[in-house]
Amino acid sequence: MTKYIQPILMLLILASYTTLINTPQDQIKVANHSTISKNYLLGKVSPSKDSKFSKIEKPYTLKSNIYMLNEAYLAYTKMYAAAAKEGLDLKIISAFRSFNHQKSIWEAKWTGARKVLGKDLSKAYQNAEARAKVILLFSSMPGTSRHHWGTDIDIYSLEDADFLQGKGKDIYTWLVQNAHTFGYCQVYTPKPETRTSGYEEEKWHWSYLPMAKEYLLEYQKHIKHKDIKGFKGDRVAEKINVIDNYVLGINPDCK
Ligand SMILES: [Zn+2]
Numbered sequence: 001m002t003k004y005i006q007p008i009l010m011l012l013i014l015a016s017y018t019t020l021i022n023t024p025q026d027q028i029k030v031a032n033h034s035t036i037s038k039n040y041l042l043g044k045v046s047p048s049k050d051s052k053f054s055k056i057e058k059p060y061t062l063k064s065n066i067y068m069l070n071e072a073y074l075a076y077t078k079m080y081a082a083a084a085k086e087g088l089d090l091k092i093i094s095a096f097r098s099f100n101h102q103k104s105i106w107e108a109k110w111t112g113a114r115k116v117l118g119k120d121l122s123k124a125y126q127n128a129e130a131r132a133k134v135i136l137l138f139s140s141m142p143g144t145s146r147h148h149w150g151t152d153i154d155i156y157s158l159e160d161a162d163f164l165q166g167k168g169k170d171i172y173t174w175l176v177q178n179a180h181t182f183g184y185c186q187v188y189t190p191k192p193e194t195r196t197s198g199y200e201e202e203k204w205h206w207s208y209l210p211m212a213k214e215y216l217l218e219y220q221k222h223i224k225h226k227d228i229k230g231f232k233g234d235r236v237a238e239k240i241n242v243i244d245n246y247v248l249g250i251n252p253d254c255k
Contacts, residue, residue, distance in 0.1 A: 028218050030211075041219050042227065043099035043148025053096065053150055061092040068095040069150035072183075072208035076153065079182035088171050093204070094154040097147040103231045106142050109135045110232045132236040136246060137200060141237060143228040144247050146187065146205075151212035154204045163203040172203050185209050185254035198249020207254055216255070219247060 026038040034052055039045065047053035047067035054073040056066050060080055068076070076092070083090045107113075112120035116134055125131035132141070146152040155171070162168040179185065188202035189195060225238035236242075 026222070028222065030214050030218065036215075036218070038222050038227065041148070041215060041223055042143040043097065043102060043145065045098065045148075047096050047098075047150065056092055056095055059089075059091075061095075063093070066092070066095045067150065068092075068153060069208070069211055071211055072151050072153075075183045075208055075210075079179065079184060082178065082182070083171070083174055086170075086174060088167070088174055090155050090171065090175075092153050092155060093158065094147065095152075096150040097145060099142050099148065099230075102140060102142040102145050102148070105139050106135060107232050109139060128233055128236050129239055132233055132240060136240075136242075140199075140246070141228065141242050142231045142234075143223075144237075144242055146207060146212065149212060149215045151215060152187070152205060152207045154202075155206060156204055158204055160201070160203060175206065179206055183208050183210050185251065187250040187254045189251040194251055195249055197245040199246065209254060213255065216247075219243075 028036050028038070028041075030036055048055070048065075052069060053067040054070050056063070056068060056073065060077065076090075080090050105114075109116050109121060110131065112122035115121075116138065121131050121134055125134060135141075140147070155175070156162065156168055163172040175184070175186070184206040186203070186205065187207045188199050188205055190201045191198070220243075223243065225241075225243060228234060228237040228242065
């Protein structure tokens with residue numbers, strides 16, 4: 001009998017070793033039983049080739065090639081229909097944005113190719129941390145945007161003034177009262193009343209919590225500052241603690 005023990009033991013060791021090397025290290029299971037990766041949380045994904053994403057159709061957007069997560073899209077279409085009954089048009093103007101897309105926005109501002117508040121930031125702010133903080137008034141650092149997840153959308157306009165009167169005001173008032181029943185939450189609420197850090201208030205940015213909550217938890221578990229790299233000024237990420245101050249600087253009701 002003992003002569004069988006050694007080969008059996010060898011087989012068991014081999015089997016467990018094979019399982020170990022065949023399991024990709026960054027596979028993360030989420031509640032809807034799909035699997036995501038660390039790269040996914042950083043926006044390094046092609047939504048047109050990924051079955052977790054839907055292309056947003058008319059009348060929900062006027063853009064031709066924008067995507068969001070299937071679950072978030074389904075909930076959004078129900079919200080759109082409910083608002084439409086009140087004569088309100090919740091058009092999506094931005095949804096999923098990739099790491100590379102965010103990188104092009106960030107670097108245009110970092111290098112001064114695109115002016116911010118009328119200034120070439122590369123000249124106005126020699127100090128990297130100060131320059132990053134000005135960009136962060138309006139744009140996320142690549143790898144830290146909730147738009148990377150496909151759970152978050154921008155509705156109607158990107159200008160605060162557009163929500164202070166007329167249709168925009170009606171849309172915002174309706175969203176504040178009703179979006180939660182469809183799973184949506186305004187993550188960037190007024191500061192400092194509701195949050196002490198993070199982006200300025202964004203009345204247009206709404207997040208589909210059933211998925212986004214989970215992605216935020218996984219982000220906290222798996223993403224470190226050293227993972228936020230591959231763009232100009234990436235060394236600043238850790239210095240300004242972009243994860244605690246921006247990724248987590250959201251409306252507590254959306255956590
Ligand atoms: Zn947004």
